Amino acid sequence: MRPRKLLALAIAPLLVLPFLFSAEQERPENTSPAAIRAYINGTIYPVSSPKIENATLVMQGDTILAVGPSDLVTIPSDAEQIDVTGKTIIPGLVCTHSHIGSVAGADSSSPIQPEVRVLDSIDVRDTSINKARAGGITTVNLMSGSGHLLSGQTIYLKLRKGNTVEDLSIKLPDGSLAYGVKMANGTNSIRDTGPFPGTRGKSAALVRQKFLDAQAYLKKRNEADPAPPFERDLALETLADILEGKRTVHHHTHRHDDILTVLRLKEEFGFKVVLHHVSEAWKVADEIAAAKVPCSIIFLDSPGGKLEARDFEWRNGVELEKRGVLTAFHTDDPINDSRWFLRNAAIGVRAGMSREKALEALTLAGAKMLDLDQSVGSLEPGKQADFVILSGDPFSIYTRVLETHIEGEQVFNLNDPQDRLFAEGGYGAGHNRQAKGCCFYR
Amino acid sequence: MFKFLLLFALTAISHAQIAVKADLLFTMTGDLKPIKDGLVLCGPDGKIVAVGPASEIKIPEGYKTLTAKVATPGIIDAHSTVGLSGILNSPKHDQEQLDQSAPIQPELRAIDAYNGRDPLVKWLRDLGVTTVHTGHAPGTLISGQLMVVKTNVPSITSLKDPLVPTSAVAASLGAKGLSKSPATRSKAIAMFRAEFLKGQAHARKIKAAEDDEEIEAPAPNIKMQTLVDVLNKKTPLLINAQRHQDIASALRLREEFDFDLILDGAAEAYLLLDEIKAAGVPIIIHPTMGRPYGDLENMTFTLAAQLHKAGIPFAFQSGYETYVPKTRVVHFEAALAAAYGLPQEVALAACTINSAKILGLDDKIGSLEKGKHADLALFDADPLETTTHTTHVIIDGEIVSSSAK
Numbered sequence: 001m002r003p004r005k006l007l008a009l010a011i012a013p014l015l016v017l018p019f020l021f022s023a024e025q026e027r028p029e030n031t032s033p034a035a036i037r038a039y040i041n042g043t044i045y046p047v048s049s050p051k052i053e054n055a056t057l058v059m060q061g062d063t064i065l066a067v068g069p070s071d072l073v074t075i076p077s078d079a080e081q082i083d084v085t086g087k088t089i090i091p092g093l094v095c096t097h098s099h100i101g102s103v104a105g106a107d108s109s110s111p112i113q114p115e116v117r118v119l120d121s122i123d124v125r126d127t128s129i130n131k132a133r134a135g136g137i138t139t140v141n142l143m144s145g146s147g148h149l150l151s152g153q154t155i156y157l158k159l160r161k162g163n164t165v166e167d168l169s170i171k172l173p174d175g176s177l178a179y180g181v182k183m184a185n186g187t188n189s190i191r192d193t194g195p196f197p198g199t200r201g202k203s204a205a206l207v208r209q210k211f212l213d214a215q216a217y218l219k220k221r222n223e224a225d226p227a228p229p230f231e232r233d234l235a236l237e238t239l240a241d242i243l244e245g246k247r248t249v250h251h252h253t254h255r256h257d258d259i260l261t262v263l264r265l266k267e268e269f270g271f272k273v274v275l276h277h278v279s280e281a282w283k284v285a286d287e288i289a290a291a292k293v294p295c296s297i298i299f300l301d302s303p304g305g306k307l308e309a310r311d312f313e314w315r316n317g318v319e320l321e322k323r324g325v326l327t328a329f330h331t332d333d334p335i336n337d338s339r340w341f342l343r344n345a346a347i348g349v350r351a352g353m354s355r356e357k358a359l360e361a362l363t364l365a366g367a368k369m370l371d372l373d374q375s376v377g378s379l380e381p382g383k384q385a386d387f388v389i390l391s392g393d394p395f396s397i398y399t400r401v402l403e404t405h406i407e408g409e410q411v412f413n414l415n416d417p418q419d420r421l422f423a424e425g426g427y428g429a430g431h432n433r434q435a436k437g438c439c440f441y442r
Numbered sequence: 443m444f445k446f447l448l449l450f451a452l453t454a455i456s457h458a459q460i461a462v463k464a465d466l467l468f469t470m471t472g473d474l475k476p477i478k479d480g481l482v483l484c485g486p487d488g489k490i491v492a493v494g495p496a497s498e499i500k501i502p503e504g505y506k507t508l509t510a511k512v513a514t515p516g517i518i519d520a521h522s523t524v525g526l527s528g529i530l531n532s533p534k535h536d537q538e539q540l541d542q543s544a545p546i547q548p549e550l551r552a553i554d555a556y557n558g559r560d561p562l563v564k565w566l567r568d569l570g571v572t573t574v575h576t577g578h579a580p581g582t583l584i585s586g587q588l589m590v591v592k593t594n595v596p597s598i599t600s601l602k603d604p605l606v607p608t609s610a611v612a613a614s615l616g617a618k619g620l621s622k623s624p625a626t627r628s629k630a631i632a633m634f635r636a637e638f639l640k641g642q643a644h645a646r647k648i649k650a651a652e653d654d655e656e657i658e659a660p661a662p663n664i665k666m667q668t669l670v671d672v673l674n675k676k677t678p679l680l681i682n683a684q685r686h687q688d689i690a691s692a693l694r695l696r697e698e699f700d701f702d703l704i705l706d707g708a709a710e711a712y713l714l715l716d717e718i719k720a721a722g723v724p725i726i727i728h729p730t731m732g733r734p735y736g737d738l739e740n741m742t743f744t745l746a747a748q749l750h751k752a753g754i755p756f757a758f759q760s761g762y763e764t765y766v767p768k769t770r771v772v773h774f775e776a777a778l779a780a781a782y783g784l785p786q787e788v789a790l791a792a793c794t795i796n797s798a799k800i801l802g803l804d805d806k807i808g809s810l811e812k813g814k815h816a817d818l819a820l821f822d823a824d825p826l827e828t829t830t831h832t833t834h835v836i837i838d839g840e841i842v843s844s845s846a847k
């Protein structure tokens with residue numbers, strides 16, 4: 001399977017209303033049109049618009065054609081109809097922060113390693129990827145750990161069934177792959193010995209100097225075309241891309257003062273940043289809102305585990321929602337298993353979030369943070385057919401993921417014995433999975 | 443302000459006699475089905491005075507009435523490390539669950555390390571957990587003792603503060619029990635057996651001295667005495683074993699030394715259902731949200747349902763976490779098992795009455811019956827749903843939380 005291009009969306013005005021077009025008109029004469037499928041009689045949460053009871057979802061090939069109440073959607077006569085009475089369809093889940101697929105980044109030679117790509121580490125056969133599909137996750141941002149100020153380039157993947165990491169990757173219009181850059185502050189990136197920082201002040205100083213170097217590099221790069229000859233530096237190149245707004249910084253941060261340090265760096269260098277974890281978001285929610293910075297948060301079943309997560313609270317979600325901050329959830333798998341991702345929305349609601357925003361935080365909000373919201377994150381005509389069929393209410397603990405589809409292709413089916421093994425566990429479900437992350441076996 | 447109100451509420455309400463009215467009252471007796479419009483009277487001595495349909499019980503004068511959609515017995519966490527493994531995860535400050543200086547240390551007591559004021563104890567209490575079986579963690583071959591304590595006990599000032607000061611001795615087979623030495627499973631079992639042979643010899647010396655005044659009693663030895671208590675079935679041995687071969691080893695050791703065994707974790711128990719059932723051994727199963735690698739790589743969310751079907755007694759635990767979340771919440775773990783085939787009321791039983799049975803405390807806690815401790819958790823909907831709030835928590839007839847978390 002080849003990497004696919006981001007879908008250009010030219011049908012913006014018709015979000016809620018059913019939208020149909022003739023497949024024949026869109027295709028060259030010598031190719032047969034892709035099959036059309038219609039899921040009927042289900043409950044659908046498009047996320048970009050309110051929940052629809054007795055709804056119909058129509059797709060052709062990898063693309064959604066229509067979403068709407070059954071009495072308003074015209075199903076093409078040649079469509080295969082699938083009755084999902086009693087079931088619920090939601091967009092494929094977007095996890096903005098995950099460590100599945102044996103992902104690895106920087107080593108311990110230095111605290112800032114922008115030249116390292118996680119692309120070069122991923123095992124697409126790792127069972128953790130199958131388990132994520134079983135959890136309804138269709139798009140992920142795979143990241144290296146938080147043990148560095150900058151641990152490398154992340155990668156955004158669609159969890160298509162594929163043989164290589166490229167098969168799962170997302171190609172941008174300029175031909176490059178979609179990715180961001182992982183940064184961290186606070187205790188995880190502080191170490192006892194150099195060249196790693198020993199304090200928060202040193203951490204910020206190291207990062208600032210590196211970005212100043214990158215500013216100079218960027219200036220040279222802009223002047224270099226076509227001459228004089230220009231020596232590429234892989235590390236500064238990545239930082240220059242950040243400065244130009246081409247790549248987003250995904251910044252691990254917990255404590256209120258560390259959060260403010262990120263906002264200060266953003267102010268100084270003008271980069272695009274998403275705050276991750278943000279355990280003490282509730283303390284500086286006003287400042288986060290004023291900075292217009294999105295937050296990708298996690299819900300844990302208890303606070304603590306380290307000093308800087310002591311004041312973690314479930315109300316982070318609602319405090320950010322109240323202030324209009326774009327908020328997504330993440331698994332941080334293996335911190336929270338990808339198969340329990342839906343549970344985050346339920347904890348958010350428990351602590352006061354609206355159901356709409358909680359579901360958005362599993363889907364469209366994450367897609368926005370990865371700049372993929374033109375193609376994924378909601379069920380809208382023209383978007384990629386990434387969706388999950390659930391046995392019931394997305395907020396109920398008793399609800400199971402029945403099927404996961406990516407770009408019209410089924411990548412998980414609970415009725416398939418092998419898929420069920422990944423969904424539930426059992427003998428042979430995890431033999432090649434390794435514990436990864438910064439802090440388990442340190 | 444909120445804290446002040448809470449404090450005020452606590453001082454105002456505590457020591458009152460409390461009536462709890464619930465749309466659904468899970469007494470966890472009989473067929474485990476709830477009573478519709480049930481009522482529980484919590485008497486001044488902290489015991490349950492009456493329980494049944496609200497229509498059949500008159501609320502006496504002077505009782506404060508709390509209402510809830512659902513009420514259950516106080517939740518019991520059948521195996522935790524809370525109070526020893528503290529919120530900050532800071533060694534030498536609040537991490538008391540594991541001493542790795544020696545592989546076999548049954549003499550380490552939980553009561554000497556328990557901090558009931560750790561914020562995680564309150565965290566669990568606010569969510570409805572009223573009793574924890576806590577103490578030394580899996581992580582060495584024999585790591586130390588556990589105790590059973592209510593979550594409203596801030597300090598262990600006397601042996602009367604815990605419900606059971608030494609409730610079990612914790613052992614670990616498999617990867618958790620390995621270190622520099624024992625570094626292999628076979629060596630671990632050899633060391634285990636050698637130590638228990640010493641325990642048997644110690645027991646014989648004690649017996650000989652008791653039987654014959656001429657024979658001198660052995661010198662007091664707290665390590666040996668703990669093993670003697672295990673061999674005499676005064677204290678059960680809680681063996682953490684996840685893989686099937688480790689579970690089989692635990693059963694083999696029990697066969698050889700005839701102690702009371704509680705299996706802990708038991709991720710691959712589904713491979714040995716017949717053997718475990720034949721041995722009549724209960725299981726405190728690993729958290730449903732346990733992480734599926736290492737010895738847990740073959741864990742399944744359906745384990746509880748499979749044990750239920752096989753008729754093997756089991757309870758849920760929050761387990762031991764080395765990082766985040768620093769503690770799990772036992773009824774959240776039960777809830778996920780309910781999503782994977784375990785009937786709802788059985789999931790509740792496995793963090794209330796069935797936990798009490800495994801801990802040998804079902805005459806005191808775990809169900810709502812006259813004469814038992816008035817420990818209750820009140821909820822605004824299904825206790826297993828993530829979106830549900832715990833509205834009140836009652837321990838020994840006193841409201842200990844009304845945080846509506």
